[in-house]
Amino acid sequence: MNQVIFDIITNEKIAKDVYKLVLYGDTSGITAPGQFVNIALDGFFLRRPLSVCDWDLSLLTLIYKTVGDGTKALSEMKRGSLDILTGLGNGFDTELCGANPLLIGGGAGVPPMYGLCKRLREMGAAPTVVIGFNGAEDVFYYEEFEKLGALTAVGTADGSFGIRGFVTDVIRALDLSYSGYCACGPEPMLKAVAEELPHIKGQLSFEERMACGFGVCMGCSCKTKYGSKRICKDGPVLKSDEVVW
Amino acid sequence: MADMSVTLCGLRLDNPVIPASGTFGYGAEFKDFYDINILGSFCFKGTTKEPRFGNPTPRIAECSGGMINSIGLQNPGIEAVVSEELPNIAAYFKKPVIANVGGYSVSEFVYCTEMLNASPQVGIIEVNISCPNIHRGGANFASDPKTAAEVTAAVRRVTKKPIFIKLSPNVTSITDVAKACEEAGADGLSLINTLLGMRIDIRKARPVIANKIGGFSGRAIFPVALRMVYDTAAAVRIPIMGIGGVATARDVIEMMMAGATAVQVGAENLRNPFVCREIIEELPKLMAELNIERLADIIGIAQ
Numbered sequence: 001m002n003q004v005i006f007d008i009i010t011n012e013k014i015a016k017d018v019y020k021l022v023l024y025g026d027t028s029g030i031t032a033p034g035q036f037v038n039i040a041l042d043g044f045f046l047r048r049p050l051s052v053c054d055w056d057l058s059l060l061t062l063i064y065k066t067v068g069d070g071t072k073a074l075s076e077m078k079r080g081s082l083d084i085l086t087g088l089g090n091g092f093d094t095e096l097c098g099a100n101p102l103l104i105g106g107g108a109g110v111p112p113m114y115g116l117c118k119r120l121r122e123m124g125a126a127p128t129v130v131i132g133f134n135g136a137e138d139v140f141y142y143e144e145f146e147k148l149g150a151l152t153a154v155g156t157a158d159g160s161f162g163i164r165g166f167v168t169d170v171i172r173a174l175d176l177s178y179s180g181y182c183a184c185g186p187e188p189m190l191k192a193v194a195e196e197l198p199h200i201k202g203q204l205s206f207e208e209r210m211a212c213g214f215g216v217c218m219g220c221s222c223k224t225k226y227g228s229k230r231i232c233k234d235g236p237v238l239k240s241d242e243v244v245w
Numbered sequence: 246m247a248d249m250s251v252t253l254c255g256l257r258l259d260n261p262v263i264p265a266s267g268t269f270g271y272g273a274e275f276k277d278f279y280d281i282n283i284l285g286s287f288c289f290k291g292t293t294k295e296p297r298f299g300n301p302t303p304r305i306a307e308c309s310g311g312m313i314n315s316i317g318l319q320n321p322g323i324e325a326v327v328s329e330e331l332p333n334i335a336a337y338f339k340k341p342v343i344a345n346v347g348g349y350s351v352s353e354f355v356y357c358t359e360m361l362n363a364s365p366q367v368g369i370i371e372v373n374i375s376c377p378n379i380h381r382g383g384a385n386f387a388s389d390p391k392t393a394a395e396v397t398a399a400v401r402r403v404t405k406k407p408i409f410i411k412l413s414p415n416v417t418s419i420t421d422v423a424k425a426c427e428e429a430g431a432d433g434l435s436l437i438n439t440l441l442g443m444r445i446d447i448r449k450a451r452p453v454i455a456n457k458i459g460g461f462s463g464r465a466i467f468p469v470a471l472r473m474v475y476d477t478a479a480a481v482r483i484p485i486m487g488i489g490g491v492a493t494a495r496d497v498i499e500m501m502m503a504g505a506t507a508v509q510v511g512a513e514n515l516r517n518p519f520v521c522r523e524i525i526e527e528l529p530k531l532m533a534e535l536n537i538e539r540l541a542d543i544i545g546i547a548q
Contacts (some may be wrong), residue, residue, distance in 0.1 A: 001277070001518075003518070003519065014457045040516065040517075044307065045307055045308070045309070045310060045311050045312055045463050045464070045512075046305075046312055046515070046516055047514060047516060070307075085518070123425070138529065142543040148546070202299065208303070209304070209305045209306070209453075210304055211305045211312055211314065211512075211515045211516075212268075212514075212515040212518070213517075214274050214518065215270065215272050215274045216268065216270040216514070216515070217267070217268065217270055217305070217314065217316070217403060217515050218267075218290075218299060218304075218316045218319045219260065219302075219304045219305040219314060219316065220302065220304075220305075221298065221299060221304075221319055223298060228298055228319070233274070
């Protein structure tokens, strides 16, 4: 974990209630896609944990949904700097994904899939991407995934964009075979994905309310087949064979 | 050079700054952030007889100037703490630590305390009779001077280590509970534990925290804690560790002037993991500004 002051480069709306925040600063604390950062905001006691969408040596991209007062306040910051703890959590293990993994993102769970997809492409893998949203106005990053050269399919619950249905409906429609899968999204989606792909090794990124984000407060504990784990420190990514649903 | 040292029941601390139980784990994460040997000591996560997973999630809610938690004493149990965590701590923390013990019964407090007797690295045992998250409604042994004294006396009988009883603010008169603990043989008092609080998710029309209520901590509770330390220091002769909303060197000075011999920093560690280091660096500057040569000299001077 590093504590870094980042400068805001851009902070723009890219879909309904969804913002893309690009920051300039030292990203060396980030070691794996699927990790998160914890952002201090003036006037709020706790930091806001946001998953990392993408990063290079000096730029950090975060995509977040405005779900409460904190993220709303963040969306109004167009310039200035932010105190951020970086490199939190384990992230996805790209080595476990194999040659043709399936990446699944639901809503606010889509962003970490981008950084993962990019790194898998750099490693020579051929990932398939399935992303799900409620409706067309919620869709983001479809073209960005395509630009990475990944076969990308979109599902919307109301059918207003892509295939009608949940990500599991899209997975069924594609009917392909995969070397592994990685998923991030609401827990019911993760559960449905794990049930849809019972014979493939998966990595699932979970979300929980947390205070510290670095493993000491025990606010985000969950039970796994191998004992209690902290979503913030031992997760957010758990392996499909350890999850207790 | 400013003298920040204080002495707590014969235990000399380089400075009065101590991370509070439940906000510092066993120090393993923080030792990667900064050299934790600069701390006066630290108080590790509350320990019960058996391993406990704790309460269902969500366990955390935010509020203005603070947070509410309902962890429910998640810990690996006293045996694992003695056989695994304490040896781990010895590798990276070279000073005596403060062990925090919790329990559902007098015998559980006694059992945990006895288990710690053989660990020389435990300098003080803090007896947490005031966890708000283990009984529905927040009732605990600190709610009544009689039950508080009962736990104190029982623990007193089984250890020679200094025992500090951690008191609850959720009482009519904290000084009555404090005096009862003093009479029952407590070497010192830690106060305050969290205030009872809650938040409601207005979209779901349900409490945010799964357990509905939790313990409110953070900067907002500082004046409440300070008042209770001030009143308690006037009522007892044993030393006090002041706890509650401490976030700055100034807060430490206020707590000590109110009567605290040492000061614990809790929830602030969770939002700013470097806060204890910042306070320790800032204290000598503030002491110089206030013409304080020895920090120990200011204990209780506002009385």
